[in-house]
Amino acid sequence: MIHLPITNASERTFKADPDNAPVTDLREELFQLEREGELEVIRVPDNHVELMTKYGRMKKIPIDKTWHHKSCGQCGHIPGYSTSIFWLNRQFGLDYYDPTDQTSCTSWNYYASATSNPEAQAAVAVRNFAAAAEVGYFPLIHCGTSFGHYKEVRHALVHQHDLRRKVKKIMERLGKKLVIPEEIVHYSEWVLAMKDRIAERQVIDMSNITATVHPACHYHKLIEEDAIYDSEIYGAQRTAIVTGTLQALGINVGDYSSWYDCCGFGFRHILVSRDFSRSFSVQRKIEVMKEEVNPDVTVTHDTGCVTTLDQSQFAARAHDRNVGIPVMADSQMAALAMGAHPYKVLQLHWHNTDNKPFLRKLGFDVEKVWAEFQEEVDKIKSGEKEFMTWEDADKNLKK
Amino acid sequence: MMALDLSQNKHADVSFEEKERLFDLVKDDDRWHHVLNGCYECGICVAACPSAKFYDFSPRVIAQAVSREDVDLIYTLMSDSIWDCSQCFSCDRCPRQNSPAQIITIMREVAVKNGLKTAQKALEGYGRIIYKIMSTGSQVSPDMLQPDAFPDWGTHVYEIAENLEEWRKAIPPETLHTTETGWKIDEKTIIELYLIWHMTGVMDLIEGVDEGLFMILVDVMEERLEEAGYDDVTFD
Numbered sequence: 007m008i009h010l011p012i013t014n015a016s017e018r019t020f021k022a023d024p025d026n027a028p029v030t031d032l033r034e035e036l037f038q039l040e041r042e043g044e045l046e047v048i049r050v051p052d053n054h055v056e057l058m059t060k061y062g063r064m065k066k067i068p069i070d071k072t073w074h075h076k077s078c079g080q081c082g083h084i085p086g087y088s089t090s091i092f093w094l095n096r097q098f099g100l101d102y103y104d105p106t107d108q109t110s111c112t113s114w115n116y117y118a119s120a121t122s123n124p125e126a127q128a129a130v131a132v133r134n135f136a137a138a139a140e141v142g143y144f145p146l147i148h149c150g151t152s153f154g155h156y157k158e159v160r161h162a163l164v165h166q167h168d169l170r171r172k173v174k175k176i177m178e179r180l181g182k183k184l185v186i187p188e189e190i191v192h193y194s195e196w197v198l199a200m201k202d203r204i205a206e207r208q209v210i211d212m213s214n215i216t217a218t219v220h221p222a223c224h225y226h227k228l229i230e231e232d233a234i235y236d237s238e239i240y241g242a243q244r245t246a247i248v249t250g251t252l253q254a255l256g257i258n259v260g261d262y263s264s265w266y267d268c269c270g271f272g273f274r275h276i277l278v279s280r281d282f283s284r285s286f287s288v289q290r291k292i293e294v295m296k297e298e299v300n301p302d303v304t305v306t307h308d309t310g311c312v313t314t315l316d317q318s319q320f321a322a323r324a325h326d327r328n329v330g331i332p333v334m335a336d337s338q339m340a341a342l343a344m345g346a347h348p349y350k351v352l353q354l355h356w357h358n359t360d361n362k363p364f365l366r367k368l369g370f371d372v373e374k375v376w377a378e379f380q381e382e383v384d385k386i387k388s389g390e391k392e393f394m395t396w397e398d399a400d401k402n403l404k405k
Numbered sequence: 406m407m408a409l410d411l412s413q414n415k416h417a418d419v420s421f422e423e424k425e426r427l428f429d430l431v432k433d434d435d436r437w438h439h440v441l442n443g444c445y446e447c448g449i450c451v452a453a454c455p456s457a458k459f460y461d462f463s464p465r466v467i468a469q470a471v472s473r474e475d476v477d478l479i480y481t482l483m484s485d486s487i488w489d490c491s492q493c494f495s496c497d498r499c500p501r502q503n504s505p506a507q508i509i510t511i512m513r514e515v516a517v518k519n520g521l522k523t524a525q526k527a528l529e530g531y532g533r534i535i536y537k538i539m540s541t542g543s544q545v546s547p548d549m550l551q552p553d554a555f556p557d558w559g560t561h562v563y564e565i566a567e568n569l570e571e572w573r574k575a576i577p578p579e580t581l582h583t584t585e586t587g588w589k590i591d592e593k594t595i596i597e598l599y600l601i602w603h604m605t606g607v608m609d610l611i612e613g614v615d616e617g618l619f620m621i622l623v624d625v626m627e628e629r630l631e632e633a634g635y636d637d638v639t640f641d
Binding site: 076077078079080081082083085086088089092093104105106107108109110112114115117118119120121122123124125126129130133137154162165166168169175176179180223224227228230266267268270271272273274275277278280282284285286290317320321350351353355356358379382383386387392393394395396398399 | 534
């Protein structure tokens with residue numbers, strides 16, 4: 007008779023073991039290359055938090071001395087996204103750097119058009135890393151596309167000697183070193199690392215809010231071993247990113263059957279084959295969320311995802327599709343929870359899908375807060391002020 | 406939805422030797438040995454693929470074609486299929502650790518580098534983005550938010566376009582007080598970017614995709630490089 011150790015599925019526990027991970031720890035190879043003089047590693051600052059990744063390795067998340075690698079799409083089209091990240095840093099009095107010596111990662115273009123090559127992509131990445139190292143800060147990546155691509159670039163630079171040699175030569179011509187950060191860190195990992203401190207300073211009750219989460223493909227599918235997982239969140243079977251932050255703010259996170267699906271951004275598609283992006287995001291994401299959860303808001307952590315999920319809903323309304331979920335980034339939700347102004351900090355007027363019902367549900371007098379923003383704009387129009395400052399943005403800070 | 410024509414007739418005008426040459430270029434890529442480990446047709450990649458739901462597109466067909474080194478089929482896919490890919494890497498769920506998305510990235514680079522007409526056609530309408538990223542180091546900018554550029558994004562684009570200058574000044578971070586770029590970028594940073602394009606041959610790829618765009622970009626870049634003291638850097 008054969009005895010099988012049958013375990014009840016509900017009694018099974020899953021524990022990630024880094025010693026039995028199916029992939030090697032890239033940092034070991036990175037440090038080995040540094041010892042051999044091939045490159046220099048930018049170390050994570052002392053003030054950091056460790057979070058677990060998919061196969062159990064602990065990832066260092068810097069808390070301050072961060073060099074903010076900005077996102078084209080965020081800064082260009084949804085500036086409240088970046089503004090919220092900076093606002094959170096300022097509220098905690100953290101030392102951060104907002105550079106002008108920064109280019110786009112150029113990876114949106116790369117994934118869209120392939121009008122580039124691995125040497126150019128790697129050289130652009132390393133140039134930006136070097137710019138951070140030169141001022142003594144550690145890169146914190148705002149965009150999911152940049153984050154995913156820089157993980158790819160790091161992987162390629164570690165494993166391809168020829169590429170490394172070419173990029174080193176390019177850096178020498180620019181008067182820079184071949185430097186690679188010890189960790190490639192996404193800003194949403196910083197927000198997750200800060201979630202308890204954010205919750206301590208929460209002034210807006212969000213316990214009546216239901217949200218759905220959309221995780222960015224390039225965050226958790228590309229170089230998957232680097233994404234943050236937590237045994238308390240989804241039993242570590244899905245990435246904890248964004249969900250962990252929202253739960254810390256008391257938000258009910260609703261699950262839906264197309265959680266794993268892409269948003270439909272497509273890189274090239276969102277710009278020149280937009281029927282695909284808007285059809286996919288509406289039919290596979292928004293309508294499913296509406297049907298199965300009917301959330302007050304959907305929250306994600308990437309430029310392309312916010313853009314696609316938000317902008318696609320307008321055309322769908324013309325076809326009487328079941329849409330109408332406002333879309334925000336986790337940084338905006340965290341900032342809002344801490345009392346940030348919906349228009350002066352979150353800059354919600356750049357978003358498309360109506361977010362006023364969501365704001366009203368949180369107790370905001372939408373007309374009043376819009377008037378507060380308009381007051382600042384009027385001062386700019388009249389020439390009384392040249393720009394709105396951080397102090398102006400916090401004049402009506404909820405405490 | 407256009408059906409993918411997998412017959413041998415579609416590209417009969419292209420010689421087998423040429424098709425083989427292009428496939429050899431794909432296999433010569435340094436990433437090749439990391440992206441393909443053999444395919445046993447489980448279809449997990451197709452199940453996860455957003456493009457497979459809307460196009461006659463299959464990451465499994467691509468993985469199978471390159472595994473079997475079916476040169477004719479690979480050429481057809483390189484011409485007619487690879488631009489449907491969303492580059493989301495959902496197919497990296499492959500239990501064999503293949504990456505159909507990365508295979509496609511390599512195929513796209515070969516298609517662009519070798520001036521395939523289908524690559525040029527796929528990138529029609531994309532020229533303004535190439536111009537923006539190559540010349541300014543920023544991929545999208547506030548001044549691109551115009552109703553004629555994004556008509557399907559609705560009426561709020563009109564409101565943004567009308568208020569653009571003031572609304573950009575009403576954003577707290579100083580680096581975001583811009584309209585032509587996403588953020589303020591130093592002149593020396595742009596020059597470094599141009600030097601990277603120059604040293605890596607990226608402008609040759611642009612020339613293969615859109616010669617007119619290439620010429621405009623070269624004028625812009627060479628003028629700025631000359632002002633920065635790089636008279637000897639040209640893109641011819």
